[in-house]
Amino acid sequence: MGWGDLGVFGEPSKETPNLDQMAAEGMLFLDFYTASPLCSPSRAALLTGRLPVRNGFYTTNGHARNAYTPQDIVGGIPDSELLLPELLKKAGYTNKIIGKWHLGHRPRFHPLRHGFDEWFGSPNCHFGPYDSRERPNIPVYRDWDMVGRYYEDFKIDLKTGEANLTQFYLQEALDFISKQQASQQPFFLYWAIDATHAPVYASKQFLGTSQRGLYGDAVREIDDSIGKILKHLQQLGISENTFVFFTSDNGAALISAPRQGGSNGPFLCGKQTTFEGGMREPAIAWWPGHIPAGGVSHQLASVMDLFSTSLSLAGVQPPSDRQIDGIDLLPVMLQGRLIDRPIFYYRGNELMAVRAGLYKAHYWTWSNSWEEHSKGIDFCPGQSVAGVTTHTQEEHTYLPLLFHLGRDPGEKYPLSFASEEYQRAVEHISGLVQQHKASLVPGQPQLNVCDQAVMNWSPPGCEKLGKCLKAPESDPKKCSWPH
Amino acid sequence: MGWGDLGVFGEPSKETPNLDQMAAEGMLFLDFYTASPLCSPSRAALLTGRLPVRNGFYTTNGHARNAYTPQDIVGGIPDSELLLPELLKKAGYTNKIIGKWHLGHRPRFHPLRHGFDEWFGSPNCHFGPYDSRERPNIPVYRDWDMVGRYYEDFKIDLKTGEANLTQFYLQEALDFISKQQASQQPFFLYWAIDATHAPVYASKQFLGTSQRGLYGDAVREIDDSIGKILKHLQQLGISENTFVFFTSDNGAALISAPRQGGSNGPFLCGKQTTFEGGMREPAIAWWPGHIPAGGVSHQLASVMDLFSTSLSLAGVQPPSDRQIDGIDLLPVMLQGRLIDRPIFYYRGNELMAVRAGLYKAHYWTWSNSWEEHSKGIDFCPGQSVAGVTTHTQEEHTYLPLLFHLGRDPGEKYPLSFASEEYQRAVEHISGLVQQHKASLVPGQPQLNVCDQAVMNWSPPGCEKLGKCLKAPESDPKKCSWPH
Numbered sequence: 002m003g004w005g006d007l008g009v010f011g012e013p014s015k016e017t018p019n020l021d022q023m024a025a026e027g028m029l030f031l032d033f034y035t036a037s038p039l040c041s042p043s044r045a046a047l048l049t050g051r052l053p054v055r056n057g058f059y060t061t062n063g064h065a066r067n068a069y070t071p072q073d074i075v076g077g078i079p080d081s082e083l084l085l086p087e088l089l090k091k092a093g094y095t096n097k098i099i100g101k102w103h104l105g106h107r108p109r110f111h112p113l114r115h116g117f118d119e120w121f122g123s124p125n126c127h128f129g130p131y132d133s134r135e136r137p138n139i140p141v142y143r144d145w146d147m148v149g150r151y152y153e154d155f156k157i158d159l160k161t162g163e164a165n166l167t168q169f170y171l172q173e174a175l176d177f178i179s180k181q182q183a184s185q186q187p188f189f190l191y192w193a194i195d196a197t198h199a200p201v202y203a204s205k206q207f208l209g210t211s212q213r214g215l216y217g218d219a220v221r222e223i224d225d226s227i228g229k230i231l232k233h234l235q236q237l238g239i240s241e242n243t244f245v246f247f248t249s250d251n252g253a254a255l256i257s258a259p260r261q262g263g264s265n266g267p268f269l270c271g272k273q274t275t276f277e278g279g280m281r282e283p284a285i286a287w288w289p290g291h292i293p294a295g296g297v298s299h300q301l302a303s304v305m306d307l308f309s310t311s312l313s314l315a316g317v318q319p320p321s322d323r324q325i326d327g328i329d330l331l332p333v334m335l336q337g338r339l340i341d342r343p344i345f346y347y348r349g350n351e352l353m354a355v356r357a358g359l360y361k362a363h364y365w366t367w368s369n370s371w372e373e374h375s376k377g378i379d380f381c382p383g384q385s386v387a388g389v390t391t392h393t394q395e396e397h398t399y400l401p402l403l404f405h406l407g408r409d410p411g412e413k414y415p416l417s418f419a420s421e422e423y424q425r426a427v428e429h430i431s432g433l434v435q436q437h438k439a440s441l442v443p444g445q446p447q448l449n450v451c452d453q454a455v456m457n458w459s460p461p462g463c464e465k466l467g468k469c470l471k472a473p474e475s476d477p478k479k480c481s482w483p484h
Numbered sequence: 485m486g487w488g489d490l491g492v493f494g495e496p497s498k499e500t501p502n503l504d505q506m507a508a509e510g511m512l513f514l515d516f517y518t519a520s521p522l523c524s525p526s527r528a529a530l531l532t533g534r535l536p537v538r539n540g541f542y543t544t545n546g547h548a549r550n551a552y553t554p555q556d557i558v559g560g561i562p563d564s565e566l567l568l569p570e571l572l573k574k575a576g577y578t579n580k581i582i583g584k585w586h587l588g589h590r591p592r593f594h595p596l597r598h599g600f601d602e603w604f605g606s607p608n609c610h611f612g613p614y615d616s617r618e619r620p621n622i623p624v625y626r627d628w629d630m631v632g633r634y635y636e637d638f639k640i641d642l643k644t645g646e647a648n649l650t651q652f653y654l655q656e657a658l659d660f661i662s663k664q665q666a667s668q669q670p671f672f673l674y675w676a677i678d679a680t681h682a683p684v685y686a687s688k689q690f691l692g693t694s695q696r697g698l699y700g701d702a703v704r705e706i707d708d709s710i711g712k713i714l715k716h717l718q719q720l721g722i723s724e725n726t727f728v729f730f731t732s733d734n735g736a737a738l739i740s741a742p743r744q745g746g747s748n749g750p751f752l753c754g755k756q757t758t759f760e761g762g763m764r765e766p767a768i769a770w771w772p773g774h775i776p777a778g779g780v781s782h783q784l785a786s787v788m789d790l791f792s793t794s795l796s797l798a799g800v801q802p803p804s805d806r807q808i809d810g811i812d813l814l815p816v817m818l819q820g821r822l823i824d825r826p827i828f829y830y831r832g833n834e835l836m837a838v839r840a841g842l843y844k845a846h847y848w849t850w851s852n853s854w855e856e857h858s859k860g861i862d863f864c865p866g867q868s869v870a871g872v873t874t875h876t877q878e879e880h881t882y883l884p885l886l887f888h889l890g891r892d893p894g895e896k897y898p899l900s901f902a903s904e905e906y907q908r909a910v911e912h913i914s915g916l917v918q919q920h921k922a923s924l925v926p927g928q929p930q931l932n933v934c935d936q937a938v939m940n941w942s943p944p945g946c947e948k949l950g951k952c953l954k955a956p957e958s959d960p961k962k963c964s965w966p967h
Contacts, residue, residue, distance in 0.1 A: 011494015011749050013514050013893045015780050031496050212782075212842060212890030259892040266494050266750055269866070297498050299695075359695060383752070383896040386866045407695030409742040410496045413866040 002197045003253025004281045005266025006220055012264055014212040016221055019228030020247065024285045027245075028296035028334055033284030034303045034344050034356075035251050036326070038273050040126070041069035041103045041448075042347075043250040043304060044193070048084045048104070048115075050308030050319065050327035054350045056082050057444035058104075065351035065365055065394055066482040067273055068448035070103050072125055072136065072456040075477060076447030077105015078115060083320050085308050086116030086189055092315045095186050098122060099173045100193035105447070107455055113145060117191075120144055121173045124457070126198060127151050127166070130159075137457045137470050146462025153468075157202050162215040164202035170194045171226040175233050182237045189311065192230070196223055199254060199261040214260050231287065241290035244314055246307055248284040252277075255382050269412040270381040270390060273484050274368050275346035275353040276412055277361075279380075292334045300333045301344050301356060324440065343433045349482075350443060355434055360426040361412070362401035364434070367394045369484050380484075386413050401427055451480035485680045486736025487764045488749025489703055495747055497695040499704055502711030503730065507768045510728075511779035511817055516767030517786045517827050517839075518734050519809070521756050523609070524552035524586045524931075525830075526733040526787060527676070531567045531587070531598075533791030533802065533810035537833045539565050540927035541587075548834035548848055548877055549965040550756055551931035553586050555608055555619065555939040558960060559930030560588015561598060566803050568791050569599030572672050575798045578664060581605060582656045583676035588930070590938055596628055600674075603627055604656045607940070609681060610634050610649070613642075620940045620953050629945025636951075640685050645698045647685035653677045654709040658716050665720045672794065675713070679706055682737060682744040697743050714770065724773035727797055729790055731767040735760075738865050752895040753864040753873060756967050757851050758829035758836040759895055760844075762863075775817045783816045784827050784839060807923065826916045832965075833926060838917055843909040844895070845884035847917070850877045852967050863967075869896050884910055934963035 008015035009024045036046030042053035049056045057079050060068035070077065078084070086096035097119040098112050106124030113120060125139045130152035138150035149155055157164040174192050181188040196202055196219040203218035207225070211217025227247060234240040253263030255271035255278070265271050265278035272279055284302070286292055305327035312319050313329040326345075332338040346354035354363045368380045371392045381390045388395070389402065389412060403416045403423050416423045454475040463469035491498035492507045519529030525536035532539045540562050543551035553560065561567070569579035580602040585595050589607030596603060608622045613635035621633035632638055640647040657675050664671040679685055679702040686701035690708070694700025710730060717723040736746030738754035738761070748754050748761035755762055767785070769775055788810035795802050796812040809828075815821040829837040837846045851863045854875045864873045871878070872885065872895060886899045886906050899906045937958040946952035 005494065005750055009494075011488060011492075013750065014782075014890055015512075015514055029498075031498055214888075214891040217890070259888070259897045264750055264893075267488055267496065267747055299497075383869045383894060384866055385868050405697075405742070407497055407700070408697040410747075411866060414742045 002220070002249040002283060003263045003265040003271060003278065004268060004283050005264035006197075006253060007283050010283055011266055014217065016211055016213065016217060017224040019224045019231070020285065023227065023231060023247065023287050026289060026294050027285055027287035028292050028298055030284035030286065030298050030300065030302055032299050032301050033248060033282050034280050034301070035249070035282050036303060036305055037067070037347060038251050038275060038279035039067040039069050040101075040198075040250050044101075044103050045078060046326075047250070047304040047307055048086075048191075049082050050085070050305045050325045051082070051323070052305070052326050052345065052347060054347055055324060055326070055442065055444050057447040059347070059350045059446055060448040060480065060482050061350060061446045062449050062479050063349070063482055065348045065353065065367065067348055067484045068480065068482045070105055070125060070448070071451075072106070072139070073451040073453050074105065074448060074480065075107070075450040075452050075455055077107060077110030079445065079447065080109070084116045085311055086191075088116070088312055088317050088320070089189050089315050090116055092317050093187055094189050094315060095119075095181060096189045096191070097177050098191045098193060099170050099177070101126065101195045102193070106457060108461065111145070119177065122170070122193065123151065127157060127195065127200070129157075133470055140457050140460045142460070147460040147466065147468065148462065149466065150468065157200065159200055161208065162202050162218070163205055163208055165204045166202065167194055167196045167219075167222045167226055168204045171229060174230055178230070178233055178237065182239055187315070194223060194226075197263060199257040201257070201261045216261055216263055220263070241288070243288070244311070245287040246285070247287075248304060249282045250304070252279040252281065255380060256378055258382065267411050269384060269386065270368060273380045275348055275363075276390070277406070277410065280346055286330070286334050288334070296334070296337070298333055298337075300330065300339055301342055302330060302333070303327065303344060306330045324442070343430070343437075345437065350446070352434065352438070355430050356406070357426075357430050357433055359405055359407040360430065361404045361406055362427060362430045363389070363404075364398050364401050365394060365396055366402065367391045373483055389415070401430070403427055449480060450477050452477040485703065485732040485766060486746045486748040486754060486761065487751060487766050488747035489680075489736060490766050493766055494749055497700065499694055499696070499700060500707040502707045502714070503768065506710065506714060506730065506770050509772060509777050510768055510770035511775050511781055513767035513769065513781050513783065513785055515782050515784050516731060516765050517763050517784070518732070518765050519786060519788055520550070520830060521734050521758060521762035522550040522552050523584075523681075523733050527584075527586050528561060529809075530733070530787040530790055531569075531674075532565050533568070533788045533808045534565070534806070535788070535809050535828065535830060537830055538807060538809070538925065538927050540930040542830070542833045542929055543931040543963065543965050544833060544929045545932050545962050546832070546965055548831045548836065548850065550831055550967045551963065551965045553588055553608060553931070554934075555589070555622070556934040556936050557588065557931060557963065558590070558933040558935050558938055560590060560593030562928065562930065563592070567599045568794055569672055569674075571599070571795055571800050571803070572798050573599055575670070575800050577670045577672050577798060578602075579672045579674070580660050581674045581676060582653050582660070584609065584678045585676070589940060591944065594628070602660065605653070605676065606634065610640060610678065610683070612640075616953055623940050623943045625943070630943040630949065630951070631945065632949065633951065640683065642683055644691065645685050645701070646688055646691060648687045649685065650677055650679045650702075650705045650709055651687050654712060657713055661713070661716055661720065665722055670798070677706060677709075680746060682740040684740070684744045699744055699746055703746070724771070726771070727794070728770040729768070730770075731787060732765045733787070735762040735764065738863060739861055741865065750894050752867060752869065753851060756863045758831055758846075759873070760889070760893065763829055769813070769817050771817070779817070779820070781816055781820075783813065783822055784825055785813060785816070786810065786827060789813050807925070826913070828920065833929070835917065835921070838913050839889070840909075840913050840916055842888055842890040843913065844887045844889055845910060845913045846872070846887075847881050847884050848877060848879055849885065850874045856966055872898070884913070886910055931965075932963060933960050935960040
């Protein structure tokens, strides 16, 4: 989902009454970022509070390439990483993930091995359908065991776009919340639904209801579900004791537009890129009675802050033996403070850009290669900024491209290298970069090796269902990451 | 000002608390259009309720060219046109225009000859400064007489951007409203300020206060002024008896960005073009106690509707001897109705595009000529849609380019000519076009002839001020309209 997909962020169809209402009752973050323009690294960063380059969710197979966790990925979240649910557990929290995990699908990476108590959802994206010979369909888990597979047991009709997944995920959420409330247990619910990821789907009652086509139907169903979750918290009388945050894991995938892709508002490009369209996210914090209603913040914030903020709320100290990139947003939300901190934009293990205040310096630019672009893969459809949305990797290390995101949120007008404003801002940002790089200890890259043998052939529980498939022989290879 | 310039329309700096509040207390129009992507024709359409091609505010000097009323224009609003204030007068209204008139500056076109009772402002744009030999500075009028000139008596500091004009215009508005309330007279105030038109200006207290630079300072001052006007109505106890509408005369001028130009949000291109960025406008209706607070409308609406709506509010019948393009929006605002009607996008006297429902058909496309583009004049900076933002005038009369503005508000993905959806939508729109063209009686084009002798050399009142200048000999020529 993109920054521009909600009515409250200026989507012209204005079809998200529940999220708009959530913003009216809570706080809107206008300068909120993901940690990667792609799903897996972004979600790993959310749960570890650390940049993908630290937690291992990157590749070194090519320079400045995005990587994620398809079925043949060998890596996943390292045991050495401390995830938010692991830490919350110490404070007595019950933790559930509903939806897409995406932090690795081999047994050692299972979410219940990393702090979650319950899981309903899938380890990978809902791509398919597959033939179960070349490639198995993606499993859906309940807790430790697979309970079926997408397309086989959990239908997604690619022709009509119909699938009931969001409704299943909604019901799971409502049930879990009810159960926790009944047992007076503190809980962490990671509601990681994926209806706006291509292939886009919605349940029947939402199909054809949006002005925006199928993608809009999916957004409306998510919006409706969030409205129901918030209402459920209120009806259970626990809304003033429950912190809720809404955001997305990367900008809208413009390659899938117009039928399957969303909007990044006035921002440049989308998913896969380190321009604002790829990494600035819609974000709303909600905590009635604590966060003032109708608040708006320009705090430079990140999905990684949700790690630190959640620990702070639970009274748990963040780990002190490692670098945590997240910050505690409570002073921002409760006292309206602004904390000075930069935003780092990575692609793979390359620091592509840095934002400090309203300035953003690009050290490297590219969208995708000419070769990919010539195949019709366009991360910036209808947009082209000379020297910025480049199709070769352009290095600007010694003379970064600088944008002022207040005057130029669309990153169209690089500041003159000769200007005093440029000199001052780049000097400041260069200092931040030096500091950042000096202390950086990259994690072991997890997204380098692919092997058909590790696919979801025989997930735990497959015997009971008669759904075990025969894996091919192991043949590990360097994964190919074109973007 | 562009669609994307207000916080409530998704401007990322969210610096328009008063306009956002006006929307929260009133009704937001998301699909509101001007009648031309340029100032003079748009303002003539607003005041006559008629398309510029009918009221004469167009040129036939070139095909599909935008024209306006610079100092050397010979034409202006024809006496045969009935303006909103003329009609309101019959119902006892006192009418005032504050700010830019732009409907012709020769004596016969003076606003007090066309129904206004009072005027404080100028006939043309605040361009300059001029040397008063080649070209006089633009006069500022109070009622019938000039009271000074821009740059000479009404300062605009082009270096700092400082000018107090919006404050003068605000004070005029507050005083006029007070006076009308005191005398219990119904009134029509046309507050036609122009601070976001390049050269952009703001008064000292607003300079440097926006994240968006000087343009943002100007927007903030307008926002602040509108807040003060609405508050004034409330304090005088007449807010429930006063209908207020906020909109702009064309999309943000992207040629002036990033320092002097605004944002059209997710829409394509800007001022001068018939893409959405050129003609879709921010629009808010406010009438406490009548228009429900927090309303949102997808009514396809137009500045020309303000003519018909205002007459309806005043209980005055619109003229029956001519085609009126505006419709009465009261059922939309008071009963939430949606009225089926198309939007016509003109450039000069060429019908460039038509919107019906969510479909928009382009019969002609172009942004500007290669020649102009090569001079750096770019109406679509950073944007380029093949076959759409063309630099030659492309005719699509027999096979219009069709866009679905719900799925594709940015006009990036023309529908396939072969699709059933295309066939159905184009057939419908073609019928509307035939009907429109069959009954169209173009007015006498007013923007064809230019003459240095008609410039503001000796406006009425210049003698008293010692500010009369000598006009050159009359030398009428065809005006040159490059865009």
